[in-house]
Structure formats: structure tokens, C-alpha cells
Amino acid sequence: METELPPRHPEAPAPGTELGPHYAKCFGCGEQPDGLHMRMVAGDGLYLDSTFKVLEAHQGAPGLAHGGLLVCAFDEALGTTAGTFLRRPAVTGKLDTDFLRPVPVDSVLHIRSTLDGVAGRKVYVSADGRLDGPEGPIAVKARGLFVTVKLEHFAKHGRASDIAAVTANPSMLEVNP
Numbered sequence: 001m002e003t004e005l006p007p008r009h010p011e012a013p014a015p016g017t018e019l020g021p022h023y024a025k026c027f028g029c030g031e032q033p034d035g036l037h038m039r040m041v042a043g044d045g046l047y048l049d050s051t052f053k054v055l056e057a058h059q060g061a062p063g064l065a066h067g068g069l070l071v072c073a074f075d076e077a078l079g080t081t082a083g084t085f086l087r088r089p090a091v092t093g094k095l096d097t098d099f100l101r102p103v104p105v106d107s108v109l110h111i112r113s114t115l116d117g118v119a120g121r122k123v124y125v126s127a128d129g130r131l132d133g134p135e136g137p138i139a140v141k142a143r144g145l146f147v148t149v150k151l152e153h154f155a156k157h158g159r160a161s162d163i164a165a166v167t168a169n170p171s172m173l174e175v176n177p
């Protein structure tokens with residue numbers, strides 16, 4: 001597959017900028033009570049550094065993060081990486097995950113997610129999640145294919161009441177490209 005490495009979009013947040021939620025009600029980055037509350041900082045290339053603290057509500061086995069919620073954290077990091085550096089929304093088409101170490105409750109997963117290439121609407125992204133700090137051992141790895149979509153995608157498929165809410169209050173969304 002021929003891919004291109006796109007330039008960092010001129011309106012992408014400056015390196016070191018902490019990103020706001022892309023959508024106020026997002027489970028990954030928004031205000032949901034049991035959500036992941038991920039914090040993301042733009043890197044100086046086509047990458048983001050995110051943190052996800054594993055809380056009580058995120059368990060799958062006693063004291064350990066649920067694997068599906070870890071996938072959710074990577075979905076969030078990878079989708080935001082695509083959206084941030086291309087400045088257009090992208091939805092998950094495919095997401096592969098390797099679970100290399102258990103992730104305990106109370107631990108913080110440090111995720112670096114990178115935009116690896118673009119081919120038409122397809123955006124290839126990958127990420128490593130580390131324990132015990134940004135240089136710690138890798139616990140989870142993921143690779144994703146995201147597909148860029150127009151905003152109409154959400155208007156067409158989303159629940160009408162939520163579309164009406166963001167239409168009435170556009171500040172619930174990060175950007176209207």
C-alpha cells in the first residue's frame with residue numbers, strides 16, 4: 001500500500017499544547033463520569049502523548065484494566081492523532097491491539113500515538129502504551145486504519161437529540177472543519 005506522510009497541518013496545535021476534548025460527551029476525552037478522561041499533548045512531529053489513569057470503574061478482572069477499555073483508550077488516541085494533524089474528522093475502520101502486560105487499576109498508561117501515513121481517505125496510525133512513565137515498559141501496542149469523513153457523517157448517523165445539542169452549542173465540538 002502506497003502511503004504519503006502528510007505535512008503537519010498549519011492549524012494543528014503547537015507542540016506542547018494540551019488538547020481539549022474533541023467532543024464534550026466523548027467517553028475517551030469528555031466529561032462522562034466513568035469515562036477515561038484522557039489528557040493529550042501535541043508532539044513536535046505527527047504524534048500525540050496521552051495519559052489514561054485506570055480507575056475503579058475500568059476493571060475487567062480484580063484490580064486489572066478491562067482489555068476493551070484499553071482498546072478504547074487507543075481508539076481515542078489514534079483517532080485524535082488523525083484528526084489533530086489532518087484537521088478533519090476520521091472514524092475507526094480497523095484497530096489491532098497487542099496486550100503485552102497486565103495494566104493494574106491506579107496505574108497510568110502513557111500512550112504515544114503517531115500518524116504513519118495517508119492514502120486517499122485512509123489514515124494509518126499506531127501507538128505504544130507504557131507503564132511507570134513515558135519511558136517504561138510497553139504494556140499495549142495498537143495499529144489502526146481510520147477513514148476521514150465529512151461532518152455530515154455524524155449528522156446523518158448520530159442520534160438526533162445529540163446532533164441538535166451540538167448544533168445549538170457548537171463549543172461542544174473541538175472544531176468545525
Ligand SMILES: CCCCC/C=C\C/C=C\C/C=C\C/C=C\CCCC(=O)SCCNC(=O)CCNC(=O)[C@H](O)C(C)(C)COP(=O)(O)OP(=O)(O)OC[C@H]1O[C@@H](n2cnc3c(N)ncnc32)[C@H](O)[C@@H]1OP(=O)(O)O
Nearest residue numbers: 022075076079080083084087088089090091092093094147
Ligand atoms: C466529531 C467531529 C469533530 C471534528 C474534529 C476535527 C479535528 C479535531 C481533532 C480530533 C477529533 C477527531 C476524531 C475523533 C477521535 C477519536 C474518537 C474515536 C473514533 C471512533 O470511535 S469512530 C466510531 C467507530 N467507527 C465507526 O463508527 C465507523 C463505521 N464505519 C463507517 O462509517 C464506514 O464503513 C466508513 C466511513 C469507515 C467507510 O465507509 P465509506 O463508504 O465512507 O468509504 P469506503 O467504504 O469506500 O472506505 C474508504 C476506504 O477505506 C477502506 N476501508 C474502510 N473500512 C475499512 C476496514 N475496516 N479495513 C480496511 N479498509 C477499510 C476502504 O477499503 C476504502 O479504501 P479504498 O479507497 O482504497 O478503496
